Amino acid sequence: MAVDPSEQQLAEFLAADADADDVDSPVVMLNLLRFAEGGRELYRQYSAAFSRTFAPRYGVEVLYAGNGDTPLVAETGQAWDAVLLVRYPSRRAFRQLVADPEYRQITHLRSRALTEAVLQPTVPWGSR
Known part of the structure; x- marks a missing residue:
């Protein structure tokens, strides 16, 4: 299962900005996370380092972070261990970060x- 974006996925992500009217518009990334055994602690270490150093450096803001609960509507296997909403000032800032x-x-x-992750960029309705 995928955990990290490939170079091709990053290129496609950045290309979406080139098609937008405002190439420096913010993007909110939905993160759906499935942890490996012992992964929560590793992710806490990653999050602490990220928040301390890289969030301020690149203007990143964690809007929400929470544990997944029992899904109300989902197919078998679609439950996630954690959900985050992370705001990046632009797609370019995300690329610079990675x-x-x-x-x-x-x-x-x-x-x-992680054993699996979804990184889904979102933009406000009506912006595209």
Whole structure:
């Protein structure tokens, strides 16, 4: 299962900004996370380092972080362990973050913490 975006996925993500009227518009990323055994602690370590160093550096804001609960409407296997909404000032800021050599030093924590993830960019209704 996928955990980290590929170079092709990042390129497609950035290309969406090129089609927008405002190339520096904010994007809110929906994160759906499924943890490996012991992954919650690894993800806490990743989150602490991210919040301390990279969120302020790139203007990133965690809007919501919570544990998944029993789904009301979902197919078998569609329940998630955690949900986050993370606001990036722009797609470009996201790309700069994932290219940052210092950030890459902590990504192993996130990768090892998860067995599966969905990173779904969202934009406000009416903006596209």
